[in-house]
Amino acid sequence: MEIHIRKATPADAKYIALLARITFREAFGHVWDKDVLVNYLATTFSVQKMESSLQKENNVFWLAFADGLPVGYLKLKKHCPYNTIEDPAPAQLQKIYVLNDFIGNTIGEKLQNEAFNELQTLDKETLWLAVWDGNPKAICFYEKHGFYKHSKYHYDFERMSFDYEIMVKEFKKDSTKKTTARAFAKQERLQ
Numbered sequence: 001m002e003i004h005i006r007k008a009t010p011a012d013a014k015y016i017a018l019l020a021r022i023t024f025r026e027a028f029g030h031v032w033d034k035d036v037l038v039n040y041l042a043t044t045f046s047v048q049k050m051e052s053s054l055q056k057e058n059n060v061f062w063l064a065f066a067d068g069l070p071v072g073y074l075k076l077k078k079h080c081p082y083n084t085i086e087d088p089a090p091a092q093l094q095k096i097y098v099l100n101d102f103i104g105n106t107i108g109e110k111l112q113n114e115a116f117n118e119l120q121t122l123d124k125e126t127l128w129l130a131v132w133d134g135n136p137k138a139i140c141f142y143e144k145h146g147f148y149k150h151s152k153y154h155y156d157f158e159r160m161s162f163d164y165e166i167m168v169k170e171f172k173k174d175s176t177k178k179t180t181a182r183a184f185a186k187q188e189r190l191q
Contacts, residue, residue: 001066005110008061008073013050015063015070020045023072023097031134036158062114064098064107072098074111076118082128084151085168090126091119112145116171125172130155130164142167 008016021041029037053059058079064072073095080092093115098107119127130153131138139149147167155162 001105002068003105003107003110004065004068005062005114006065007114008054008063010051010054012061012063013047013054016054016061016073017045017047017050019063019070019073019097019099020050020095023099026100027097027135028132032160036160040157040160060115060118062111064102064111066102066105066107071102072096072107072111074115076115078118078122078124080128082166084166085126085128087126089124090128090168091122091124093127093129108141109145119171125170127169127171129167131167133163133165139165139167142169145169 024041024045025037032040053075054061058077060076060078062074062076063070064074074093075095077092077094079089080094081088082090082092093112096108096111098111115127127147128150129142129147131142133139133152147169149165150168151166153164153166155164
């Protein structure tokens with residue numbers, strides 16, 4: 001299987017909107033009420049919303065192709081402060097999804113590495129993400145790639161309610177800062 005990763009452009013909005021709807025349903029369809037899920041997908045992943053998001057200077061998207069077919073994507077927000085992260089200018093890995101049939105082919109890792117390379121070019125020190133706490137496979141994936149649990153986040157959409165782990169990866173090798181951040185995160189979880 002030939003894997004190709006490239007940055008997305010506004011012309012790719014239809015691919016990303018379709019991938020987003022399919023992959024989100026594959027990942028979370030079993031825990032969402034069907035009618036609420038339909039509303040969420042229509043609200044969050046319309047072609048128009050993807051076009052708008054792709055045009056924002058702060059956003060970078062990558063598309064993954066397997067043998068020429070679009071099979072995954074990643075969305076990075078280059079500047080996205082979070083209230084419990086010390087770094088005043090962290091980035092956010094906002095979305096990373098791969099079609100179920102293509103999971104296990106290192107596509108997610110390759111997408112993530114593109115984002116890591118971009119962040120190092122931008123001289124970013126911190127990347128954070130929110131992952132549903134009911135998805136241990138994803139949490140393990142992120143831990144394997146240098147993220148650690150930092151804090152919790154709660155999200156409501158219509159009558160659905162979810163808890164998320166905020167996970168952080170630091171790029172600068174300042175061991176004092178890293179130790180302090182991990183100790184703070186651990187203390188916050190214990191309270």
